[in-house]
Amino acid sequence: MSKDTPWSQQAWQKADHIYRQILELPFVKKLADGSLESDIFNRYIGQDSLYINRYCKVLAHIAARAKDSDITEAFLDFARDGVEVERALHSQFISDRPAEMSPACRFYTAMLEAQATMPVEVEAAAVLPCFWVYLRVGKHIAATMQEGNPYSEWIQTYSDPAFDASNDRAIAICDRLAAAASPAIREQMTQIFVECTRMEWLFWHGAYTDIKWPEIIR
Numbered sequence: 020m021s022k023d024t025p026w027s028q029q030a031w032q033k034a035d036h037i038y039r040q041i042l043e044l045p046f047v048k049k050l051a052d053g054s055l056e057s058d059i060f061n062r063y064i065g066q067d068s069l070y071i072n073r074y075c076k077v078l079a080h081i082a083a084r085a086k087d088s089d090i091t092e093a094f095l096d097f098a099r100d101g102v103e104v105e106r107a108l109h110s111q112f113i114s115d116r117p118a119e120m121s122p123a124c125r126f127y128t129a130m131l132e133a134q135a136t137m138p139v140e141v142e143a144a145a146v147l148p149c150f151w152v153y154l155r156v157g158k159h160i161a162a163t164m165q166e167g168n169p170y171s172e173w174i175q176t177y178s179d180p181a182f183d184a185s186n187d188r189a190i191a192i193c194d195r196l197a198a199a200a201s202p203a204i205r206e207q208m209t210q211i212f213v214e215c216t217r218m219e220w221l222f223w224h225g226a227y228t229d230i231k232w233p234e235i236i237r
Contacts, residue, residue, distance in 0.1 A: 026197030027190045030144070030209045031151070034216040038152060041220050042159060046227040051160040053168035060170060063226035065117040066124045070222070072116075073128040075101040077135075077146060084139040090192055094143075097185060104176065111172065122232060123225030127218040134211065140196040144208035147193055148215040150186040153177045 031038075041047060046063070049055035075098045082094035120128070134142040157177030164174055176182065197205050224230075 025194045026205055026208065027147075027194050030147075030212040033209055034148070034213045037213070037216045037220055038155060041152065041156060041223065044220070044223050044227065046223045047156060047160065050170055050174070051163045051165075051168075053165050053170065055170065057169075059227055059229075061112060062229065063223070064112045064173075066121050066222070066226060068116050069120050070124050070128060071101050071104065074131065074146070074149060077131045077142070080135055081139060081142050081146065084142070086139075090196075093188055093192060097189065100185060121225055122230055123218075123221045127215070127222055130215065130218060137207065137211075138200070138204050140193075140200045140204050141207045141211055143189075143193050143196055145211045145215050147189055147212060148219050150182075150189045152216055152219045154182055154186045157182070 046055065046059070050060070078094050078098035078101060082091045082098065085091045085094065131145055134145045154177060157174060157179075160174050161178035164171065168174065193208070197208055200208070
């Protein structure tokens, strides 16, 4: 790629092979055809509720660190939107949050929270896969979704034009931050983007296979 290629395109190219494997996950394929077992989906949505609760705090932290007021406003909007999604969508599927995070959920949220001590550009890049990968997966599923799919409301949320607009806004901010950053920070941004894309794969895989802590170490 040319050095003039936006950072986001370079980062996506580095992570694209992971995204392709996400599309091959049984969770994603069964979600698309409506055959995903309800207990697996409920397990996933419960962990996602725990994840979004922590994720929104990371978004708010980025807002507090941002030097430009428009970036602060954007990340506060993202945090507010996340809270609304958690309330509206998750309340349709779960009555109470799970008491404990799964290993995948804890690993992912811990990785996001660890970026609080990194440059703000890196912290912003860490949260981008949750926008971008979800949008791409949501659109992929929506395009192949069978009529009467019991998970159609979840699918529509993550393929909605409003979510598309938020994703574009987040990408534009990361490209802007990367353009003003040093080569070393841009490389860190790319590395964390790839790592958090891996976390997206792990989150869905973990929900489907029910990865738990062994009883001996609980």
